[in-house]
Amino acid sequence: xxxxxxxxxxxxxxxxxxxxxxxxxxxxxxxxxxxxxxxxxxxxxxxxxxxxxxxxxxxxxxxxxxxxxxxxxxxxxxxxxxxxxxxxxxxxxxxxxxxxxxxxxxxxxxxxxxxxxxxxxxxxxxxxxxxxxxxxxxxxxxxxxxxxxxxxxxxxxxxxxxxxxxxxxxxxxxxxxxxxxxxxxxxxxxxxxxxxxxxxxxxxxxxxxxxxxxxxxxxxxxxxxxxxxxxxxxxxxxxxxxxxxxxxxxxxxxxxxxxxxxxxxxxxxxxxxxxxxxxxxxxxxxxxxxxxxxxxxxxxxxxxxxxxxxxxxxxxxxxxxxxxxxxxxxxxxxxxxxxxxxxxxxxxxxxxxxxxx
Ligand SMILES: Nc1ncnc2c1ncn2[C@@H]1O[C@H](COP(=O)(O)OP(=O)(O)OP(=O)(O)O)[C@@H](O)[C@H]1O
Ligand SMILES: [Mg+2]
Numbered sequence: 071x072x073x074x075x076x077x078x079x080x081x082x083x084x085x086x087x088x089x090x091x092x093x094x095x096x097x098x099x100x101x102x103x104x105x106x107x108x109x110x111x112x113x114x115x116x117x118x119x120x121x122x123x124x125x126x127x128x129x130x131x132x133x134x135x136x137x138x139x140x141x142x143x144x145x146x147x148x149x150x151x152x153x154x155x156x157x158x159x160x161x162x163x164x165x166x167x168x169x170x171x172x173x174x175x176x177x178x179x180x181x182x183x184x185x186x187x188x189x190x191x192x193x194x195x196x197x198x199x200x201x202x203x204x205x206x207x208x209x210x211x212x213x214x215x216x217x218x219x220x221x222x223x224x225x226x227x228x229x230x231x232x233x234x235x236x237x238x239x240x241x242x243x244x245x246x247x248x249x250x251x252x253x254x255x256x257x258x259x260x261x262x263x264x265x266x267x268x269x270x271x272x273x274x275x276x277x278x279x280x281x282x283x284x285x286x287x288x289x290x291x292x293x294x295x296x297x298x299x300x301x302x303x304x305x306x307x308x309x310x311x312x313x314x315x316x317x318x319x320x321x322x323x324x325x326x327x328x329x330x331x332x333x334x335x336x337x338x339x340x341x342x343x344x345x346x347x348x349x350x351x352x353x354x355x356x357x358x359x360x361x362x363x364x365x366x367x368x369x370x371x372x373x374x375x376x377x378x379x380x381x382x383x384x385x386x387x388x389x390x391x392x393x394x395x396x397x398x399x400x401x402x403x404x405x406x407x408x409x410x411x412x413x414x415x416x417x418x419x420x421x422x423x424x425x426x427x
Pocket of ligand 2: 136200240
């Protein structure tokens with residue numbers, strides 16, 4: 071399952087490219103589907119367009135949270151002003167404050183020039199707090215303060231800067247549950263979750279699958295220069311029945327891959343052009359948390375940072391437990407360590423065997 075890290079600072083196109091794409095490739099930003107569920111989502115988007123009301127978008131991975139966040143901004147009253155996204159889960163804790171608030175030259179070693187943070191850049195526009203559930207409690211307090219006071223200081227600065235941003239957030243966890251577990255501040259929740267848009271998983275809106283398939287076939291056909299213009303009925307049946315744990319992103323990638331592997335003289339997509347990995351729904355949460363861990367490591371690597379071995383170890387222990395469905399002895403054997411070692415490390419990292427079941 072492909073996972074893209076949604077930080078402006080890493081792989082996100084520049085603001086100019088984003089606007090260019092928006093104008094030149096409107097198809098890429100279209101929210102496809104006509105099921106009752108997606109119509110409800112579109113209606114909800116419509117409701118919040120004319121206001122500044124903070125919106126939270128909840129849905130599993132790949133359901134289109136970012137697409138909806140962009141629609142809220144680009145179809146709304148702030149569309150002429152900037153849209154900035156920050157992936158709260160992928161940015162290392164020690165960098166998130168700088169990313170959000172910026173810093174003054176000389177405020178710490180390496181701060182050779184002033185840096186403008188997202189709250190300042192997005193002024194007048196929208197700040198998209200992606201994976202907001204991944205934020206530490208400390209960062210949550212800082213964001214709460216900015217939202218309440220509508221001003222902030224750059225790191226190392228003492229000037230108070232006024233900010234006028236609309237907050238749109240996304241979460242792939244139920245934040246009310248996170249509050250119960252003391253992982254999310256209730257007061258921040260009520261500030262950011264004034265209007266909730268819930269995107270149902272693809273398996274709960276199978277009616278949308280044929281339309282999505284046709285749109286993606288057309289899109290990737292054009293891009294790959296192939297002439298596939300049909301999907302065999304038995305293929306479509308399989309595509310509709312599959313449970314798509316990675317939702318629309320997975321479907322999109324499956325079509326892209328199928329077009330790639332289909333031989334040139336075929337004009338129809340057949341079941342053998344697809345593989346339907348058997349990821350169980352119960353494993354999804356774990357797969358997501360694993361992907362989350364991996365994407366954090368990826369960001370640190372790209373930034374040229376040295377990653378503490380403990381962080382690497384934690385991700386791979388979680389992966390081993392996921393593969394063995396929480397069987398500690400088997401995980402220990404596969405990792406080449408003793409049972410007591412893995413027990414100790416699980417305790418150190420707060421991993422529960424149940425997480426993987
Ligand atoms: N209704 C839709 N119509 C067309 N394309 C869609 C739709 N929903 C999602 N997509 C496409 O699927 C991909 C994943 O969507 P997006 O990145 O918005 O999901 P997400 O919920 O933010 O996922 P994650 O939780 O993993 O960050 C994108 O390429 C997006 O354009
Ligand atoms: Mg996203």
